[in-house]
Amino acid sequence: MVRLSGLVLLGALLSVGPSACVYDAANRCGPHQLILDNDRCGCEAGYVPGTAGCIPCADNERETNGACVCVKGYARPADGAACEPLPAALGTACDSESTPCEPGSKYTLCHVMDGTSGYCTSACASQDDCDGGYKCHADGADSFCRRPPLGYGGSCKTDDDCAGGEATFCEKIQQHICLVPCSAGKSDVCFEGESCCDFVIFHAICVPTDQCSANAGTVVR
Amino acid sequence: MRRAALLGLFAGVCVARPAVAQNAAAPEAPRSTAEPTVAAPVASAPAAVTSPSPATSGSSPPAKANSVVPAIAPQAAADDSFTSSDPSTAGVLVGEEGPKLELYGFADFSYLHTFGSKTNILKQYVGPYPSFYVGHLNLYLASTLGENWRALAEVRFTYSPMGDDDTQAADGTFPVQDATAVDYAELQRTFQWGGIEIQRAWIEYQPFDFLAIRGGEWLTPYGYWNDDHGSPTIITVHKPFPIGDGMFPEHQTGLIALGKYFIGGAALGYALTLSNGRGPYDAIRDLDNNKAVGGRLYVESSALGNLTVGVDAYRGRYTASTKRYRIDTSGSQPAAVIYRTTDSAYDELSLGADLRWIYGGLLVQGEFMMNEAAYDDRYRPRTVGFDPRPTFAADYRRIGGYLLLGYRTRWLNLMPYVMAEHSSYTNTDLAPPAWAYTAGVNIRPTPNVVLKAEIADAHFLGMGSTGLGKDDLPYFGSQVAWAF
Numbered sequence: 001m002v003r004l005s006g007l008v009l010l011g012a013l014l015s016v017g018p019s020a021c022v023y024d025a026a027n028r029c030g031p032h033q034l035i036l037d038n039d040r041c042g043c044e045a046g047y048v049p050g051t052a053g054c055i056p057c058a059d060n061e062r063e064t065n066g067a068c069v070c071v072k073g074y075a076r077p078a079d080g081a082a083c084e085p086l087p088a089a090l091g092t093a094c095d096s097e098s099t100p101c102e103p104g105s106k107y108t109l110c111h112v113m114d115g116t117s118g119y120c121t122s123a124c125a126s127q128d129d130c131d132g133g134y135k136c137h138a139d140g141a142d143s144f145c146r147r148p149p150l151g152y153g154g155s156c157k158t159d160d161d162c163a164g165g166e167a168t169f170c171e172k173i174q175q176h177i178c179l180v181p182c183s184a185g186k187s188d189v190c191f192e193g194e195s196c197c198d199f200v201i202f203h204a205i206c207v208p209t210d211q212c213s214a215n216a217g218t219v220v221r
Numbered sequence: 222m223r224r225a226a227l228l229g230l231f232a233g234v235c236v237a238r239p240a241v242a243q244n245a246a247a248p249e250a251p252r253s254t255a256e257p258t259v260a261a262p263v264a265s266a267p268a269a270v271t272s273p274s275p276a277t278s279g280s281s282p283p284a285k286a287n288s289v290v291p292a293i294a295p296q297a298a299a300d301d302s303f304t305s306s307d308p309s310t311a312g313v314l315v316g317e318e319g320p321k322l323e324l325y326g327f328a329d330f331s332y333l334h335t336f337g338s339k340t341n342i343l344k345q346y347v348g349p350y351p352s353f354y355v356g357h358l359n360l361y362l363a364s365t366l367g368e369n370w371r372a373l374a375e376v377r378f379t380y381s382p383m384g385d386d387d388t389q390a391a392d393g394t395f396p397v398q399d400a401t402a403v404d405y406a407e408l409q410r411t412f413q414w415g416g417i418e419i420q421r422a423w424i425e426y427q428p429f430d431f432l433a434i435r436g437g438e439w440l441t442p443y444g445y446w447n448d449d450h451g452s453p454t455i456i457t458v459h460k461p462f463p464i465g466d467g468m469f470p471e472h473q474t475g476l477i478a479l480g481k482y483f484i485g486g487a488a489l490g491y492a493l494t495l496s497n498g499r500g501p502y503d504a505i506r507d508l509d510n511n512k513a514v515g516g517r518l519y520v521e522s523s524a525l526g527n528l529t530v531g532v533d534a535y536r537g538r539y540t541a542s543t544k545r546y547r548i549d550t551s552g553s554q555p556a557a558v559i560y561r562t563t564d565s566a567y568d569e570l571s572l573g574a575d576l577r578w579i580y581g582g583l584l585v586q587g588e589f590m591m592n593e594a595a596y597d598d599r600y601r602p603r604t605v606g607f608d609p610r611p612t613f614a615a616d617y618r619r620i621g622g623y624l625l626l627g628y629r630t631r632w633l634n635l636m637p638y639v640m641a642e643h644s645s646y647t648n649t650d651l652a653p654p655a656w657a658y659t660a661g662v663n664i665r666p667t668p669n670v671v672l673k674a675e676i677a678d679a680h681f682l683g684m685g686s687t688g689l690g691k692d693d694l695p696y697f698g699s700q701v702a703w704a705f
Contacts, residue, residue, distance in 0.1 A: 022568040023593035028615040030598035038650040038686045040604050040612040049611040052599045066610035173684065200340070201688040215605050216687060218393035 030054070042066075058082060064153050075132030086132045091147055092120045106131075111144050121145045135192035149191055149206075154178040169203055180206040184220050196220040320367070326360040326375075329452040329702035336695040342687075343679075343694040355380070356700070357452055359420065369427045375420040383413050419504070421472060431480040438474045438504055442492040442517040443533035444575040444588040447471060452702035453671045456584070456627055456636065456663050459698060462644035462655060462679075463621025468592035469535050469571045470499050473513065486524055490531075492517040498537030499569070509566070513537025519575075526580030533573035533590070540566045566597040567616075582629035584636070589622035594648065604650045604686065617647040627663065636663040638675075653683030653690040674699040 029041035032054040036042045043054035048068050057068035060083040070076060070083035077084055087106065094101045094110035094117070101108045101120035112118040122129065122145050124136035130145035137146040151165020155176055162168045162178035166189070169181035182189050182204050187196035190206035197212035198204040198220050212219050334351040337344040358378040365371045383400035390396050400413045423437030440447055446455065446464045459465075475496030482489045497503040498513030519531030542561040549558045573590035595616045596602070604612045620643075627638035640659040646652040661675025676697050681690030 021593070022570050022595040023616055023618045024595070025618065028617070030596070030601050030613065033613065035615055036612060038653070038683075039615045039617055039647050040650045040686065041601070041615045042610055042612050049603070049613070053601070066612075173688070199687075200342075201691065213389055213393045216389060 032056075060084075070133065077131065089120055090122075090132050090134070094118055094120050109144055111146075119147055121147065137192060146192060149180045151178045152180060152191075169205055171202070171205070173202065182206050182220065187220055320364045323363045324360065325363075325705060326358070327451045327453050327702060327704045328358045329356045329700050330354075331356050331458060331698065331700040334697045336697075337692055341692040341694070342689055343692060346689075347694065347696075357702075359451070366424070370425065371427075372424045374422040377418040377420055378415065379418055380413075380415045382416060423477075429480070431482045433479055435477045435479070436475075438472055439477050440472050441469050441515070441535065442477070442479065442494070443469045443515075443535070443571075443573050444531070444590070445529075445577055445586060446588065451704065452700065453669065453704045456586075456625060456638050456673075457640060457659060457661060458673050458675050458700045459677075461588075461621075461623035461640065461642040462657060463588070463590055463623065463642065466619075466621065466644055466646075466648075468590045468619065468621055469515075469533065469573065470496075470503075470513075470537075472504070473497065473515075474504050475512070481521075486522060488521040490517075490519045490521065494535075496537075499539045501541045508542050508561075509538055509540040511538040511540075515571075526578060526583075528579075529575075529577045531573075531575045533571070533575070535571040536569070538566065538568050539594075563597075563600045565602045566600040567594040568597075569594040582631075582636075584625070584627040584629065584638075587622065587624040589620075591618060591620045592648070593618035612650070614648075614650070619645045619647045621645060634665045636665075637661075638663060650686040651689050653681045653685045655679055655681045655690070669704040671702045672700075673702070 028035050028039075030053045032044045032047045033041040034044055043049060043063065043066065046063050047054035047056050048063050048066055049055075057063050060071050060074045061068040062071050063069075073086055074083040075086045076082070089102050089105040089107045092101070092107075093099070096110045096112050096116045096118065098116070101110050105120075107120040107122050109121050109123055110118050111121050121134060122131075124130050124143050124145045127136045130136050133148055134145035135148075137144055149166040151162055152167040154162065154165070154167065156162050156170035156178050157172070157176060159168060159170045162170050165178065167178035167180045169179045171177055171179050180189055180191070180194075182196035184196075184204075187206075190196050193208060194206045195209040195212050196204050196219065197207045197215075197217040199215070199217045204220050207215075207217070209219070211217075330353070332351070332353050333348055335341075335344045335348055339345070339349075360376050360378065362374045362376075363372070380400075382398040385398040386395040388395065400415065401411050402414050404410050404412045419438065421438050421440055423435045423439050425433050425435045427433035440450070442448060444464075446460060447469065449455065450460075473494060473496035475494065477492055477494045477496075479492040480490065493516040494514065496513045496515075497507035498511065500506070500508050513536060515533070515535035515537075517531055517533045519529055522528045541564045543564055544559065544561050546557055546559045549556045569592060571590060571592040573588060575588040576586070578585040593616075596614060601613045604614050623640055623642035625638060625640040627636045629636040638659075638661055642657045642659075643655070645654045647654075657677055657679035659675050659677040661673060661677075664672040666672065674697075676695070678693055678695040680693040684690050
């Protein structure tokens with residue numbers, strides 16, 4: 001009886017094994033997800049994380065770095081709103097001495113970036129005054145609607161691929177995308193809502209403020 | 222405070238006695254294989270007990286089921302003003318009728334010195350400065366409750382949570398847990414309190430020689446390291462990665478049936494388990510309806526030294542959820558509704574195989590294991606890293622194992638040893654696959670005292686999502702461990 005019991009136990013134990021496999025090496029992620037390096041899953045192109053898995057972006061949107069952003073020529077009039085066509089005059093190149101912004105439009109302020117050249121935008125008192133993904137850069141009487149960093153999120157292999165924009169640092173460890181470099185005393189290059197973050201192992205970069213400490217970084221002032 | 226509690230325990234039970242005498246001279250050979258007997262205290266030094274108890278396995282406590290325990294430690298009690306001097310009022314536990322409580326345990330004192338530069342993340346994480354520390358102070362409480370009934374509890378006294386600095390704050394720091402409290406008994410001076418970890422607490426009924434049934438919290442019966450976890454027993458200073466990473470749950474709460482059947486010079490042992498499975502606080506509550514099952518089968522042979530070969534399995538579901546409430550206004554009057562939302566859930570399977578061969582002074586011990594998990598897609602957790610895109614944890618199959626070789630010499634009762642270990646870490650984006658190599662010596666000057674010293678180097682096959690694996694982690698560790 002004892003030997004029979006032993007065989008039954010052996011069979012029961014062995015049945016726990018192969019018959020109960022839970023892992024499928026060819027399907028490690030959820031719906032609309034694909035496997036990334038370091039044993040992670042990311043959303044497929046055109047999909048972003050939702051409350052339960054990945055969901056598709058809406059019309060006039062494209063996915064970038066896990067968020068749905070408006071396609072070129074479109075912007076959200078407010079956070080969470082659907083993408084709408086951008087005002088034509090917003091963000092156009094200007095020169096404070098030779099090429100002023102179009103008079104009569106809402107965007108008559110030429111924000112100078114380098115020397116006398118810049119882009120057309122508007123003054124602001126709050127975020128409500130800004131359009132097209134621009135954010136109100138509070139600077140007293142000189143507050144203006146600030147343009148998102150040029151080149152941010154573009155794919156790259158070296159810093160050379162990021163040249164010409166404001167996101168000139170190529171993150172080469174994982175995602176190979178252009179990010180905005182910053183440093184102590186020069187953290188104002190970070191866009192509104194972002195902070196200069198030191199991750200120790202590479203150059204300090206601008207990231208959304210809540211993602212800095214959440215990813216073991218230190219905010220640099 | 223702890224001392225007072227111990228004094229109270231001693232005074233109340235009055236059967237405490239030094240366990241040193243229980244530890245006969247024995248190498249680190251665990252109970253389960255060195256001798257198929259019981260009566261070894263935590264150090265797993267098998268005592269010269271002649272009556273085998275087949276149902277016991279390596280996880281068995283030092284059951285002195287039928288041993289005669291002195292009713293009281295006479296001199297100690299007489300000198301102890303907290304105990305009664307009148308035998309008639311010394312407590313029923315002292316008498317012949319009551320169950321007898323045995324207290325014994327182990328402790329260790331260690332030194333860890335990590336090497337590497339200041340930018341070595343692992344060095345900074347594990348311990349940037351050479352440190353002494355008391356790692357374990359484990360107390361066993363065993364009792365025979367009557368014919369075929371016995372019980373065991375093991376508690377670890379720890380300085381934690383003092384010094385816990387593993388949680389990040391929003392400002393980029395790791396604030397340390399402050400365990401400082403005012404000592405109300407000492408004019409409001411301060412002291413630092415610690416904690417207690419219940420390692421196991423179970424009651425056992427053994428109706429047959431080949432069957433014992435336990436209920437409570439018990440160590441998962443797999444391999445050797447998890448069962449024989451007392452620091453005087455284990456050879457090295459630190460446990461191998463795959464053991465520490467919990468490819469099998471370290472302990473479970475539920476039921477376990479176990480036993481051993483002898484066939485000639487061999488023995489067939491088994492364990493079958495039914496438990497809450499793994500969870501955020503599975504020792505006290507299951508957060509799903511799926512009970513975990515598992516088991517272990519092993520064969521012991523004394524044909525050529527002591528050889529033990531075993532296989533292990535575990536199948537369960539992990540669920541983490543949050544209790545919430547809301548106000549239901551759909552009825553005639555508002556009513557509170559309590560419900561739970563699932564944060565993370567996955568099904569998992571663990572399989573293992575192990576071998577140990579003791580031949581003369583030679584020890585060959587290895588455990589190899591696999592743990593795989595498939596997340597419920599609705600509750601797949603997010604991962605963190607430098608990736609600006611949100612990412613999710615992937616289903617995984619992680620593998621790991623270690624191989625330990627040692628030889629106990631007669632000279633100084635010294636054992637030089639080497640160990641290689643591997644863990645694939647495919648369950649986390651943070652850590653890449655790792656290998657570690659250890660070389661050291663283990664000296665047992667007395668049966669109850671073990672001295673260890675080792676050098677080790679862990680290196681990683683990749684960076685991980687946060688650069689954790691960019692540097693090796695070489696370190697020196699030493700330890701003195703003792704059973705009492």
